[in-house]
Amino acid sequence: xxxxxxxxxxxxxxxxxxxxxxxxxxxxxxxxxxxxxxxxxxxxxxxxxxxxxxxxxxxxxxxxxxxxxxxxxxxxxxxxxxxxxxxxxxxxxxxxxxxxxxxxxxxxxxxxxxxxxxxxxxxxxxxxxxxxxxxxxxxxxxxxxxxxxxxxxxxxxxxxxxxxxxxxxxxxxxxxxxxxxxxxxxxxxxxxxxxxxxxxxxxxxxxxxxxxxxxxxxxxxxxxxxxxxxxxxxxxxxxxxxxxxxxxxxxxxxxxxxxxxxxxxxxxxxxxxxxxxxxxxxxxxxxxxxxxxxxxxxxxxxxxxxx
Numbered sequence: 001x002x003x004x005x006x007x008x009x010x011x012x013x014x015x016x017x018x019x020x021x022x023x024x025x026x027x028x029x030x031x032x033x034x035x036x037x038x039x040x041x042x043x044x045x046x047x048x049x050x051x052x053x054x055x056x057x058x059x060x061x062x063x064x065x066x067x068x069x070x071x072x073x074x075x076x077x078x079x080x081x082x083x084x085x086x087x088x089x090x091x092x093x094x095x096x097x098x099x100x101x102x103x104x105x106x107x108x109x110x111x112x113x114x115x116x117x118x119x120x121x122x123x124x125x126x127x128x129x130x131x132x133x134x135x136x137x138x139x140x141x142x143x144x145x146x147x148x149x150x151x152x153x154x155x156x157x158x159x160x161x162x163x164x165x166x167x168x169x170x171x172x173x174x175x176x177x178x179x180x181x182x183x184x185x186x187x188x189x190x191x192x193x194x195x196x197x198x199x200x201x202x203x204x205x206x207x208x209x210x211x212x213x214x215x216x217x218x219x220x221x222x223x224x225x226x227x228x229x230x231x232x233x234x235x236x237x238x239x240x241x242x243x244x245x246x247x248x249x250x251x252x253x254x255x256x257x258x259x260x261x262x263x264x265x266x267x268x269x270x271x272x273x274x275x276x277x278x279x280x281x282x283x284x285x286x287x288x289x290x291x292x293x294x295x296x297x298x299x300x301x302x303x304x305x306x307x
Contacts, residue, residue, distance in 0.1 A: 098126070117288065169265060191269050199248070
């Protein structure tokens with residue numbers, strides 16, 4: 001059975017007259033009658049009841065008609081569907097992101113993408129940078145939003161673009177400030193006071209670049225780098241700070257995460273910068289992913305190419 005046979009059935013079902021149906025199909029009546037008979041043999045049932053005066057659908061034909069109509073509509077819509085898929089107007093896109101990205105430019109990018117491509121199915125999940133890299137390489141996600149990897153550490157199958165660079169700030173227990181604990185009674189905090197406090201940080205396996213950024217900050221000042229407590233989610237780290245477990249260094253955009261018991265303070269002196277960017281596979285042919293990457297590149301240029 002092919003599309004032409006279904007279209008012939010629909011024409012006869014709509015016209016209930018072989019002559020008018022043949023004219024609609026730009027064919028003569030005898031071949032149309034033969035085609036319907038062949039279709040009936042193929043499906044194993046009479047689709048029409050015929051007399052010299054009338055043609056009407058059989059009981060099987062009436063039941064089969066809506067299914068045949070849907071099948072024809074579906075098949076005839078396939079070329080337009082393929083064009084929309086090729087343009088990335090429909091499809092799917094799987095994005096993972098580090099917890100810090102939820103507080104910088106990612107929400108605005110997602111919102112812009114959804115506005116531009118409302119019929120693309122988006123799947124979003126939070127994951128650490130190391131988990132994302134493995135997931136991209138296994139084709140489990142299309143885009144990763146990660147703490148920027150060192151260029152030498154970038155996997156050869158991946159591409160990366162920087163979205164944002166921002167300074168680190170300290171998040172400290174609010175109680176320390178209220179108690180005027182030494183070094184924490186102002187709106188800023190000195191490096192030596194950071195180094196003397198219990199540090200809460202991601203494990204290195206989860207965010208090696210971020211971990212190395214913090215350890216390098218300590219090393220440049222000749223301070224001992226000792227991690228008091230580890231956690232893999234930024235919200236958990238800030239929760240531990242609020243509980244008085246220690247201090248943490250976080251991206252400046254985390255100020256938007258208000259947490260009772262935690263206070264954000266600017267760092268004095270030479271302040272490290274953390275980079276957030278996007279990863280994807282080289283040669284990925286998913287048009288929805290390519291549209292998102294184009295949007296990311298434009299956003300990155302808006303930040304770095306501004307005059």
